[in-house]
Amino acid sequence: MSAKISEQHAKTLIAVMEQTSNWKLHPEKKPAFSSSRDALDYVETHNEPLCIEIPVVGKDKQLSVKVTSSGEDMVFTHISFEEPVETRVHNSHFKLISSSVADMLNAKLPEGEKVASF
Numbered sequence: 214m215s216a217k218i219s220e221q222h223a224k225t226l227i228a229v230m231e232q233t234s235n236w237k238l239h240p241e242k243k244p245a246f247s248s249s250r251d252a253l254d255y256v257e258t259h260n261e262p263l264c265i266e267i268p269v270v271g272k273d274k275q276l277s278v279k280v281t282s283s284g285e286d287m288v289f290t291h292i293s294f295e296e297p298v299e300t301r302v303h304n305s306h307f308k309l310i311s312s313s314v315a316d317m318l319n320a321k322l323p324e325g326e327k328v329a330s331f
Contacts, residue, residue: 219282223256235329237266
């Protein structure tokens, strides 16, 4: 798996993330971007993975999903579960990002728990 994200995928992800107030986008090991402009400025000079922080409903818990590129696919990986899980979304299907990531995480959460909606 690649350890970076392409600029095209990063920009697509930033555009999608503008539609949510619950999920937060950030560089690895750094705080969330304060604006889309900050995120765009960052990806113009960095091609390292981005992360999405996703809250679990009714819990004081956040799940972090790392986003990288593999060819034309954006790869979403969560490694904190006992077994890592990943889902891929082709760049042309960016509208499926929120549902694909939520489905991936919800399938691994204990019964009765789910991630916050997009």
